[in-house]
Amino acid sequence: MRPASLPGLPYTFDDPGLLEQALTHRSCGNPHNERLEFLGDALLNFTIAALLYRRRPEAAEGDLSRMRARLVRDRTLAEIARELDLGDHVRLGPGELKSGGYLRESILADALEAIFGAALLDGGVVAARELVEAVVGPRIDTLPAAELLKDPKTRLQELLQGKGLALPEYIVVDEQGADHLRQFTVECGVDLLDAPVQATAGSRRKAEQAAARAALERLEATS
Template identity: 50%
Template sequence: MTEIEQAIGYQFKQPRLLTQAFTHRSFGTPHNERLEFLGDSVLNCAIAQFLYTRFPDLPEGVLSRLRANLVRQQSLFEIAEKLKLGEFLRLGDGEVKSGGRSRPSILADALESIFGAVLLDSNFDQAQQVIHHLYADSIAAIDPKTPAKDSKTLLQEVLQSRHLPLPDYVLVNTTGHAHEQIFSIDCVIPALGIHTSGVANSRRAAEQAAALTAHQAIMTEATLTSVRKSGK
């Protein structure tokens, strides 16, 4: 059993599938894009089934938010980093030079590709076991009483509580090839003089990043104001 197979808790009967899962399109074919497509669906189904069974009283909306937080790129990237997947990636020279081994989108896609490869090598139950094994810490940390909210929702709530207009999200720039674009988004809140930026490989993720920085700025200022008042 290889090092990565030990880490994910599964030994491949067809090692070529694991090799393909680590192959980026810049390296050649067969690459991992089709496996990533399959793995994305496996991941969503496995996490949805686990949440449905573990939290029988939670409504659909809360379950959806919990699942979205677990399957988002950042969550996948953090698991991939722990597994040191970057060391196993097969990348073209250009991607290697541009830092592809540590790029969140590439690592997240590789992890989903592994899930798809396990499904093809065995069955859904095995893929589900691998996912639960790798997500054990994240799943254990779930508190259904305080379901995770995304940054845009948190920012919207704090602005509404102050009776302020919602922020404007402005697309500043788009770079890269069509299949790997990088988006730069500004979050603008004129009433508070806040102007933050977010960069990610999807417009939604960039908006979330900008919203997170804006929310943190508001909460930091609120804390400082409270401290100043208490010191008087």
């Protein structure tokens, strides 16, 4: 018999087949959960946006956007999925199963979004939104200050602008590795620091963000 719910999931499906599909990765064959994930993603973004609007009346539009992004990102959804032990129930093909796909962040996040989409089809908008609020909503209380949700480059730029100083300068000083394993080393120069700081990552954007974060940490240590 197909299960109609999962331990810890505050929703019981009238159609257990929808839950089974939501937990089926495309590597396991059809019907899989990608279309349900698409539906669940839209529901998740709308529900969390509305919830933040109600619960954070003082927050500006940009802060609300950053808070929503933190709540709906793969890392957060995968954390929730692990708390629900979704990895024990996701249906994977032999290749994904062998490579540990049930632990992969993207697969867990997609499965959770697919469950939201399945609940929408199964019980309607109100029931599905209540599920999202019950599962993801508590994370709102643990969000860091809105200022800390800004990416490091934005925070560094705003800090320097507030002091009337020149913007930071980012220079790629090294690139190594094959195309699929490329590593970029970026140098970030800031007027307030005696010397530039460097960081290395798998893309130029990530390296710049890491360098900005290092510059912020250096500035905090010297202030």
